[in-house]
Amino acid sequence: MMERELIVEIVREGIEKAKKFGTKSGIAIGRPQRTLPKDFEKYYIRWKQKEIKATEFAKLVGLSRATLYRYINEYENK
Incomplete structure (x- = not known):
């Protein structure tokens, strides 16, 4: 005790x-602040313009889809 x-x-x-x-x-x-993966913004723009799907976006930045959506939500609410 x-x-x-x-x-x-x-x-x-x-x-x-x-x-x-x-x-x-x-x-x-x-907890330390999270940093966005490399090239996140580049692929985010392509995803937003519907050039790539979320699964492809997630693979390109090395995240799971669930984590990707968490990052997207955080990025959009900045």
């Missing part, structure tokens, strides 16, 4: 330090 309390205390201190210094000090809070 004491181990858990120690871990909680260490995590709490780390979060306070991150908030105090911000991400510029190299400490980031949360």
